[in-house]
Amino acid sequence: MCDKRRVDLVLVVVNRESLNTEIGTQGLRKQILTRGTSWQTPFPGDQVQVHFSGHIEGGACLDSSREKGTPFCFKLGQGEVIQGWDEGVATMKKGERAIFHIPPGLAYGDAGSSPLIPPNSSLVFDIEMLSWSTIKDVTGDGGVLKKILREGEGWATPRANDEVFVKYEARLENGTLVSKSEEGVEFCILDGHLCPAICKAVTTMRRGEKAELAVKFSYGYGNTNIDGGVSSESNLTIQLELLSWKSIIDVTGDQKVLKKITKAGEGLDHPNEGSLVKVIYIGRLEDGTVFDRKGSNEEPFEFLTLDENINEGLDRAIMTMKKDEQAIVKISAEYLSSHEVSKMVSANSMLDYEVKLLDFTKETPFWKMDTQEKIKACERKKHDGNLLFKTANFWHASKKYEKARHQRNAVKLIEFDHSFTDDEKCLAKGLRISCNLNNAACKLKLEDYSQASKLCTKVLELDSSNVKALFRRSQAYLKTNELEKAEADIKRALTIDPNNREVKVGYKELKEKQREYAKYQAGIFSTMLSKMG
Incomplete structure (x- = not known):
């Protein structure tokens, strides 16, 4: 039995608080009979479940899910129902019941739907939103x-x-x-x-x-x-x-150091550069052979992070760990620092480390250091760099001198501090000059001539008569064929220290290169003249 009369009765007795709204611009109207129980509405693609009954406006009954005793389900916004339904139901909240007046343009139009719905029919539906499942x-x-x-x-x-x-x-x-x-x-x-x-x-x-x-x-x-x-x-x-x-973390961002957490750690904190960490780890080759083992619960392995104590890949992975965290770290063989182990594996192989971080003590932040601590931190970095330089480990020595993005940078520690006494400022200035000069020497060895010249320029801004800075900058200019700049620096160095043997040798090297360049230029000019003739 059609419940058209019941719908009409509900419309008469509905209270004054019912909302009458128009949806869109094509004449779809909605009157809320029962407010919903939440603020959420379904999204296009969601599978909705409703009860409904409907009739042609002023005419015959259509269908009723309530009479059948089975809710009606459809995917919203997918064209499975008439457009008026898709647009109207999209505005409903869970538990809401409403009457929708749907114009022909949003129903079956001028074609109708034979035999029940004549052309150009407006439809009325009583729809109750039961629930919906989100479809993503x-x-x-x-x-x-x-x-x-x-x-x-x-x-x-x-x-x-x-x-x-x-x-x-x-x-x-x-x-x-x-x-x-x-x-x-x-x-x-x-x-x-x-x-x-x-x-x-x-x-x-x-x-x-x-x-x-x-x-x-x-x-x-x-x-x-x-x-x-x-x-x-x-x-x-x-x-x-x-x-x-x-969770597997790409520690270095290039898939060459991957950390899989096997046991979550405590808290949110993790070591920073220079932290004292206590760990236990076992390193295995791809075939399971143990090639490295450090620490135990009774005597953990202690070291300072990023201080050349272990291979850099494992070092950086440990710096992402929390206290009591356990993890398996896969590391590309290119991160191996041990020559003996490197001979046992291919360059593209991955090594497995089982790691447990027992505890760590973070290095004192720069802003918590007093002036003496800041200067001592600089001196330590400089000393570490000097030791690495003596072993021809120029890349790591350079990192010790600069670490430009870290607060512990031997130069940055004292570059912007205004709390130093005059004596401390003098000592700090000397450290800045020394670190930049040593780093310039590293860059020359690494054939990074542009950075070498920039570091020397920084020194000369502090000490315009620094012979080492002038000489090393001239060497950098010489390697990049900036011969006029090289000559200006080395002549100035000789003026300041005419007996400096290293500078004299450099000056001879410069003159030889100038002669070679002059011959080269003369050859080019001669070739041009012969072609013109």
Whole structure:
């Protein structure tokens, strides 16, 4: 039995607080009978569940889900219902009930829908929003649609490098079972598992979340054949549950140092550069052979971070760890500092370290140091750099001298401090000059002539008569064929210190290069004249 008369009665007795609104600009009107219980409304693509009854305005009854006793379900905004429904239901909140007056243009138009609905008919529907399931277009092209069946915990989702543990069941449209994992399966998202859809969807899921994926064949198996000879050119339905995951951090940003957390640490803090850390670690080759082992619970291995005590890859990974954290760190062989170990592995192999950070003490921040501590910190950096320079480790020596982006930089420590006494300022100035000069020497050895000349210029801004700065800058200019600049610097150095043997040798080298350059220029000029003749 049609409930048109009941709808009309409801319209008469509805209280004055009911809202009458117009939706859009094509004549769709809505009158709220019962307010919703939340502020949220469904999004296009969501699967909504409603009860409804309807009739032609001033005419025949249409259909009623209430009489059938079964709610009506459809995907919002996908053209599965008339446009008036799509636009009207999109405004409804959970628990809301409303009357919609739908003009012909948003219903069946001038064609009607024979035999029930004549052309140009306006329709009236009493719709109650029961619930909806969020449908997310994971790929943005409709290739993988995800419906959440059970909400997950927290807010975090896995990242592309992470290792996830999932359960799933995949079926074709006809119900054929493709694959199932009752016990669960663990895999790295980047490596993939079963089909691209799972890898794309799992990065949108929270721990414990269960979802249903509607997968087009292009995100399924491609053009391969599924077991049993069933063509994979079919859409898939996948029930997917994210049980847990292990975070894998790309420490260096180039996939050459990867850290997988096996036990979460305490708090939020982690070591900084120069921290004293206490660790236990075991290093293994790809075949499982142990090649390095340091520390124990009774006697942990202690060292200062980024102080050339261990290979840089492991050093940087430890600096991302929290107290009591345990992790497996995969490191490219190119980070190995031990010559003996480097001979045992290929250049493109990865090494595994099991690491536990027992404790750490962070280096005192720059802003907490008094003036004497700042100067001593500079002197330590300079001393460390000098030792590295003597062993021809120029790259690391340069890092010790500059570390321009860190507060512990031997130059930056004292460059902008205004709390020094006159004696302390004099000592600080000397440290700045010494560090920049030593770093310039490193840059010359590393053939970074542009940086070498800039460092010397900084020294000359503080001490315009510094012979070493003039000489090293002239060497840098000489290597870049800026011969006039090189000559000006070296002549000035000789004027200041005419007996300096190193400068004299450099001056001879410059004159020889000038003669060679003059011959080269003369040759070019001669060739030009012969061609003109």
